[in-house]
Amino acid sequence: MVRDGGIQHYYTLFGKDKGQVVIGDPDPSKNVIKLSLEDFDKEWTRVALFFEPGENYIKYKxxxxxxxxxxxxYFVVKV
Structure with a gap:
């Protein structure tokens, strides 16, 4: 993605909702936002990375x- 001022940036694409693209923006002032398809298309550089767990992936909680x-x-300090 190319943001304001020509700065390269990335988003996490979560899906589409009512004609808008739902994205996660690592910018703390944005978080999860919706962009119109038109605005998304203007910013997208046509590069996408896809990830999926490998065969040795172990889910970690x-x-x-x-x-x-x-x-x-609290009780130790209070005494």
Whole structure:
């Protein structure tokens, strides 16, 4: 993609919804946005990368600590 000012950029394409393209933009000020097909076509440089898991791919689920995981620390500090 070529953004404002001719800057090269990339998006993650999620799909199409009601005539608009749903994309993920790594720019934190944008996140997931919808572009009209016309605007998408103006920016797209006709280059696409496709990824799929290989035969040795192992799905990994990251353990994210919840709020309760901080309670033991709270009580140790409070005492």
């Amino acid at each position: 990251e353990e994210v600590p919840g709020l309760l995981s901080f309670l033991p620390i």
